Amino acid sequence: MGKILCVANQKGGVGKTTTAVNLAASLAISDQRVLMVDLDPQANASAGVGVRGQDGIPGTYELLTSSIETVKTIHTTELENLHLIPSGRDLVGAQVELVQAPRREYLLKNALVKVADRYDYILIDCPPSLGLLTLNALVAAQTVLIPMQCEYYALEGLGQLLHTIQRVKRKLNPGLDVEGILLTMFDGRNNLSRQVVAEVSKHFGPKVFKTIIPRNVRLSEAPSHGQPAIIYDPRSAGAQGYLGLAKEMLG
Amino acid sequence: MGKILCVANQKGGVGKTTTAVNLAASLAISDQRVLMVDLDPQANASAGVGVRGQDGIPGTYELLTSSIETVKTIHTTELENLHLIPSGRDLVGAQVELVQAPRREYLLKNALVKVADRYDYILIDCPPSLGLLTLNALVAAQTVLIPMQCEYYALEGLGQLLHTIQRVKRKLNPGLDVEGILLTMFDGRNNLSRQVVAEVSKHFGPKVFKTIIPRNVRLSEAPSHGQPAIIYDPRSAGAQGYLGLAKEMLG
Numbered sequence A, B: 001m002g003k004i005l006c007v008a009n010q011k012g013g014v015g016k017t018t019t020a021v022n023l024a025a026s027l028a029i030s031d032q033r034v035l036m037v038d039l040d041p042q043a044n045a046s047a048g049v050g051v052r053g054q055d056g057i058p059g060t061y062e063l064l065t066s067s068i069e070t071v072k073t074i075h076t077t078e079l080e081n082l083h084l085i086p087s088g089r090d091l092v093g094a095q096v097e098l099v100q101a102p103r104r105e106y107l108l109k110n111a112l113v114k115v116a117d118r119y120d121y122i123l124i125d126c127p128p129s130l131g132l133l134t135l136n137a138l139v140a141a142q143t144v145l146i147p148m149q150c151e152y153y154a155l156e157g158l159g160q161l162l163h164t165i166q167r168v169k170r171k172l173n174p175g176l177d178v179e180g181i182l183l184t185m186f187d188g189r190n191n192l193s194r195q196v197v198a199e200v201s202k203h204f205g206p207k208v209f210k211t212i213i214p215r216n217v218r219l220s221e222a223p224s225h226g227q228p229a230i231i232y233d234p235r236s237a238g239a240q241g242y243l244g245l246a247k248e249m250l251g
């Protein structure tokens, strides 16, 4: 049974999608069979692996709001071991549509368990909020990977997220745990970055990944080519960071 | 009657809060009476002007979910001409609580018109989503200021946002217009920044502010001191950017 992991943080722009895409790709080239689930209506993770949200291809919206078979929403990508359930604009409306659905927090979990044994890892990219979509991911997942920008506002939001994870663990998903906190966009030249790293390591020590992802422009260029950075420029500092994270996770 | 302007973009981390805080402060020191409304449960805009969300002080949550008088939610800040309606953690639950409320999209508008004549500008900082909170801001506002990071994913999200603004204009707020698109975190050393500026200017020409905000670490340090950058370090490139934006808006 594959490990289901969600990449979540309600603070915007901290590197959730960049982490989901590049970690998924790094695991895939390390001979792991990986399924990435794009749960963000912005569909950035889908674009990051070159899958444009053409209307008519089923994805996470259909998975949550209809009785479509899970396998019918799975698409291949350029990487052999990496599959994707894409997102689209219609997912924006899902939050409101699902409020009345029975057992609305379990919809994603019930859909993913049907295919979990075909994969070693299932990675879910979450939108920047603690709404029903992220809640579905926290219920479906065994662990949460928390990307955290080395910035002050990102530090402020960490408490709120850990509070929400504990509540989900108590009420909906007792097995939920934190996979780790990943420091992203680290810029060694500025004090703020170093202060945030020191602060997070002090408070969360063992839960913080040893791998720290540097600020690296190749990571932000790669999506415009529809490729993960580890394919677009494998020798870049950003790609090397994510390859290191995959090694650290595989142990 | 003060001009009500919301700072919105569902893409996370593009500089919404940094823009709301520094533009509000720049207008306040240019002798404009300004009210900033923090509509994001993360309460970053509140922290950015030094107002910590202690439990017990009423703010946007009470404004939307109870019959509290609007003036009772207004707090002063270090700057004489800048007032704030703060946010807090309880706002996370508001999205779900309000789904059943009658005329749920007009709650903020009805609350703000009661105090609009006391201010020259009312600036609303929005969370990174197109949910009920942002919808309330789009209905209450006369114009939308759209901060846009000079990055590929931010460019992708612009279409979805403009689509939503048109829908709100048609169905709920016929007077709604785009105040302008503000390019943020511009880094002249990298190609991607220049490409995004060229692309946005080509497609949206007259709607793009001439002022471009550079990437500047003083902007991200200021919130840890609870001050806008124009107070924390007025001569920094970031602060100068926002002072220039205020001048451009005041004409």
Ligand SMILES: Nc1ncnc2c1ncn2[C@@H]1O[C@H](COP(=O)(O)OP(=O)(O)OP(=O)(O)O)[C@@H](O)[C@H]1O
Pocket: A011, A012, A013, A014, A015, A016, A017, A018, A019, A040, A044, A126, A127, A128, A184, A185, A186, A213, A214, A215, A216, A217, A219, A220, A221, A223, A238, B010, B011, B012, B013, B128, B151, B152, B153, B154
């Ligand atoms: N280490 C890095 N170095 C440089 N740029 C980065 C890095 N990581 C991410 N980026 C860029 O920063 C922006 C924000 O990252 P990303 O979109 O992955 O964050 P997110 O948390 O998924 O955002 P959202 O909250 O909107 O979902 C993107 O334009 C991305 O390309």
Ligand SMILES: Nc1ncnc2c1ncn2[C@@H]1O[C@H](COP(=O)(O)OP(=O)(O)OP(=O)(O)O)[C@@H](O)[C@H]1O
Pocket: A010, A011, A012, A013, A128, A151, A152, A153, A154, B011, B012, B013, B014, B015, B016, B017, B018, B019, B040, B044, B126, B127, B128, B184, B185, B186, B213, B214, B215, B216, B217, B219, B220, B221, B223, B238
């Ligand atoms: N021009 C800039 N130069 C450097 N850093 C910046 C700049 N503008 C914003 N930042 C920093 O980048 C991060 C994201 O900015 P900010 O929080 O204002 O974005 P946001 O759109 O409000 O995010 P969210 O989507 O979470 O509400 C913050 O840590 C902020 O301090």
Ligand SMILES: [Mg+2]
Pocket: A016, A017, A018, A040, A044, A126, A127
């Ligand atoms: Mg994302």
Ligand SMILES: [Mg+2]
Pocket: B016, B017, B018, B040, B044, B126, B127
């Ligand atoms: Mg913000």
